[in-house]
Amino acid sequence: MNLESVVLRPVEESDLEVLSRFDAEPELAGSSWYGFRDAGRQRRRFHSDGWLGDEDGKLMVTADAEVAGFVAWASAGHGAGRYRSIGIALLPGWRGQGIGTQAQRLLCQYLFAHTAVQRIEAGTQPENVAEQRALQKVGFTQEGVLRSAEFRDGAWRDVIVYGLLRSDRLADQP
Numbered sequence: 001m002n003l004e005s006v007v008l009r010p011v012e013e014s015d016l017e018v019l020s021r022f023d024a025e026p027e028l029a030g031s032s033w034y035g036f037r038d039a040g041r042q043r044r045r046f047h048s049d050g051w052l053g054d055e056d057g058k059l060m061v062t063a064d065a066e067v068a069g070f071v072a073w074a075s076a077g078h079g080a081g082r083y084r085s086i087g088i089a090l091l092p093g094w095r096g097q098g099i100g101t102q103a104q105r106l107l108c109q110y111l112f113a114h115t116a117v118q119r120i121e122a123g124t125q126p127e128n129v130a131e132q133r134a135l136q137k138v139g140f141t142q143e144g145v146l147r148s149a150e151f152r153d154g155a156w157r158d159v160i161v162y163g164l165l166r167s168d169r170l171a172d173q174p
């Protein structure tokens with residue numbers, strides 16, 4: 001698999017079944033599983049704005065023209081200083097090949113190109129070594145640990161916060 005074949009594109013109707021699986025199958029979300037979600041929201045939102053809103057959005061990640069997963073973003077912060085928080089989930093068969101790193105790099109390039117934000121943030125779990133490493137490879141800096149910031153799988157858990165500023169250097173290569 002050539003990483004140059006990794007592309008972000010808008011959600012299409014044919015993607016809705018795959019997206020719904022991330023709401024219904026715990027093993028797909030891994031350490032980001034927070035319980036079942038209304039999988040119908042994927043279709044309703046798609047028919048509302050194609051998952052491309054002013055406040056949040058979602059793009060599909062494809063590799064070799066096949067669906068590998070999705071990336072998402074949402075507004076965070078306050079007033080004129082609002083920034084973007086990003087997330088990603090790949091289907092298990094596409095993990096560990098550099099796609100997660102490349103897709104988040106492409107998403108940051110996209111957000112810096114098409115929004116005026118100064119800052120992009122990503123939070124992940126202490127045990128999610130792959131995501132921490134992927135963010136570091138994109139150019140994110142670990143900024144701190146939010147203690148007991150999420151309730152998941154029966155316990156309060158820490159969240160590690162990473163940040164990338166417009167003025168930081170986006171790493172070019174995986």
Ligand SMILES: CC(C)(COP(=O)(O)OP(=O)(O)OC[C@H]1O[C@@H](n2cnc3c(N)ncnc32)[C@H](O)[C@@H]1OP(=O)(O)O)[C@@H](O)C(=O)NCCC(=O)NCCS
Nearest residue numbers: 088089090095096097098099100101124129130131133134
């Ligand atoms: C987290 C995720 C996006 C990472 O994407 P990926 O394509 O699997 O990761 P990459 O192949 O780009 O690898 C990035 C780095 O993590 C390392 N890595 C990959 N899988 C790993 C694993 N299971 N354990 C430890 N390190 C791992 C890679 O070796 C690489 O580091 P290196 O270059 O120093 O060797 C992907 O695994 C995923 O979708 N996981 C499930 C959902 C999830 O956790 N989303 C993030 C929620 S915060």
